[in-house]
Amino acid sequence: MSLLSGKAVRPSLKRGATAPKPKHGVKTPGFFIFMCMLPWTLGFLLFTAYPMIASFYQSFTRWDMVNPPRWIGLANYNRMFYEDELFWHAFKNTMWISATSIPIRIAFAMFSAWLLTKAGKTRNIYRTVYFLPSMVPVVASTLIFAWLFQPYFGIINMFLQKLHLSKKYDPIMWLDDPNLSKWALIILGLWGIGDTMIIFLAGLLDIDKSLYEAASLEGANAFQQFRYVTLPLMTPVIFFSAVTGVIGSFQYFTQAYIATGLTINGDYTRSMYFYATHIYETAFQQYDMGYAAALSWFLLFITLIATVIMLVTQKRWVHYPNGSMFK
């Protein structure tokens, strides 16, 4: 600042809107900009643009990777909507876990972050403890929770038995019970809430304390303060985690895949069979690449719809104090 304020070296610098012309060296850094952006441009072309076009084309073909792709028009999509019951099953499971886990995760992240704001001097210790589980690799945390939920040897059922909520000879089956397996996965996900919670904590700490003082002078009780001060100011964070949550939940795979492998009955009702699992099975177990491409394009379509709906409706409920990246 001090270099440039005071004496006007160049009038253009004072306005600060445009870059000054350099004295020597590269006159226009156009080539430099191009080179800077190259790692992204190439990556985009190779790993996003080309594959998207290719998979769109492949979605209209029958292709097993051995024989060349054969054009079959809309047959893959027809099969998806009218013949493939597993597709609908996986779709329903995904919608269910999306609609259930996202609000629960947001509420839990908000609650734990809110508790952290009340921790005072101990905040950093508690924050570390709350955050730590999100560092555990998914494979490890799934193995751990499959063990905690194990009907006969697991600790969770032991506690429930002590509380007389579960019976010794007829225990709660958790991952082996089609009605409970997804709840077990949600609980596993809540253990690793840390990274979402950190974002909520930063949001809560960003709220101006004087707003609470003003509200309390107006006679607002704790609940009203939460409802009329905290919640509106947290809507950008809630919105952000809802969007990333939806995108993430449509790709939910690893936990469900590993947990399925650890069930006693092999999850024969496919209660943990999600959309991404269906794509995986189709593409990499059956090598039915054309159909898998069609499935993946439908996934993209659904994700886009969900995102657009959220972006459009956000105007009604999201408050941006200083503008936003989505504005």
Add this chain to the structure above:
Amino acid sequence: MTVSTYEMSEETTKQSKGALRNKRVRTFLYGIANHSGLFTLAMMFVFPFYLVIIVSLMNGDQALMRSLWPNPLTFENYPEVLSTVPFLQWTWNTFVIAALSVVGAVIANVPPAYALSHLHWKGRQTVFVFILGTMMLPGQVTMIPIYVTFAKFGWIPSNLPLIVPNFFAGAFSIFLLRQFFVSIPSELTDAGRVDGCSEWQLMMRIIVPLAKPAIYAIAIFTFIGQWNDFFGAKIYLSADPDLWTLGIGLTQFGNEHATNMNTTMAASVLFMLPLIVVFFFAQKVFVEGVTLTGVKG
């Protein structure tokens, strides 16, 4: 308390004393409620860690008896994991992928982030929003053609499909770095330009040293992402057991030793230990990195 106490009547003093005490009592009770809430939640987060560690120190029979304390205490599970499966090989494989990906991510993401923050050009904002938009794309859509391309290169099974893409910039890392770069005053680069630095020098000598925390953050995120990766390893290298990463190996191990929970838990401890260590060394960078991408528009 602008009014001094001895100007008040005795009654009001009593009242205000009572109110003050009430307020203190209330704050105290709230404090107890908050801290018991905090503590209970902390216990719930810690308990699985506790259980993993103690079960990894039990013998096989005891691990099935739901005990909360190892008796007898045994450390045999750890050598057993290392001897029954090629655990060190898996660790090395995972480390190679993660470390090379970090190198790639740091090299590839700094220049685009610099161009999107401290260089002024037409369409910059549009490109930035476009890059953000690509973050919304589900990976599954591009997965199949990418897999097929790698298969044509003869790269399956190998670890190359997991490493090479990191040498191209990714939307998330660009976003994180760019958010940090913007917070560096443009006066610094402008002054450098006036003094005749080339853009390359500006980037390497002014921005990069100042942006170390953000660069550490993308390095750590990339490392953790690769250490955690299951899906990529599953499709690209599970066909060759010599290439297995910890994620693949451990899943296999868990399936085969479903009843030997003590050894499985010992393996899990070894698996997560590096990340926990990284976290404790880089906690600040980490928390700031998550925050930077999460809230700051």
